[in-house]
Each structure stands twice: as structure tokens, then as C-alpha cells.
Amino acid sequence: MVSQLKCPACGSVLAKVRFGEPFNCSHCRERLEVPAYYARIGYLVALLLSGLLSAVVGFRGIALFFATVVLSFPLAFFLAGPLSLIVPPKIERYLPKDLRLFQR
Numbered sequence: 001m002v003s004q005l006k007c008p009a010c011g012s013v014l015a016k017v018r019f020g021e022p023f024n025c026s027h028c029r030e031r032l033e034v035p036a037y038y039a040r041i042g043y044l045v046a047l048l049l050s051g052l053l054s055a056v057v058g059f060r061g062i063a064l065f066f067a068t069v070v071l072s073f074p075l076a077f078f079l080a081g082p083l084s085l086i087v088p089p090k091i092e093r094y095l096p097k098d099l100r101l102f103q104r
């Protein structure tokens with residue numbers, strides 16, 4: 001069950017998405033973003049896996065802590081693709097922060 005991420009503006013399938021920063025739709029150039037909460041969940045999953053992996057490899061105590069933090073960054077990067085297929089993020093149109101104030 002692989003769901004494809006679609007642009008909310010033109011409906012074309014997005015080849016890739018980025019977490020934590022806005023990106024352009026490859027088709028209509030609309031500025032899009034993955035909601036911050038989704039990026040946070042993705043990072044938490046990476047952190048959890050990183051901790052498990054570091055413990056399995058044999059890190060203990062403070063070394064385990066540092067290994068977990070360091071390893072979580074590449075893991076978050078590699079997880080972004082598969083995770084967005086398993087739990088598709090809701091792609092939104094990117095709005096500058098100051099504009100959002102007027103929307104509420």
C-alpha cells in the first residue's frame with residue numbers, strides 16, 4: 001500500500017518532499033511544506049530507532065546518549081522517504097509566518 005503525495009495546488013504527484021523547510025512543486029512551482037508537527041514526529045521516530053540501535057551495538061551511559069543524538073540525524077534523513085510512504089504527511093501550501101497571523 002503505497003500512497004503518493006500530491007501537490008494541493010495542481011494535484012500532480014510530488015517526486016520528493018522535504019521536512020522542516022518549504023519546497024517547490026516540480027510541476028507548478030507552488031511553494032509547499034510538510035507541517036512542522038509531522039517533521040517532529042519523523043524526528044522522534046528516528047531518535048527512538050537511533051537509541052535502540054546504539055544500545056544494541058553496545059553503547060552505554062553517556063556514550064549511548066551521544067551516539068543516539070548523532071545517529072538520529074542521518075536516520076531522520078533516511079527515514080523521511082519511507083515514513084512519508086507509510087504515514088503520508090498532509091502537504092500544505094507554504095505561507096510565510098507573518099501571513100498566518102491574518103488567517104486566524
Ligand SMILES: [Zn+2]
Binds near residue numbers: 008010012026027
Ligand atoms: Zn503543483
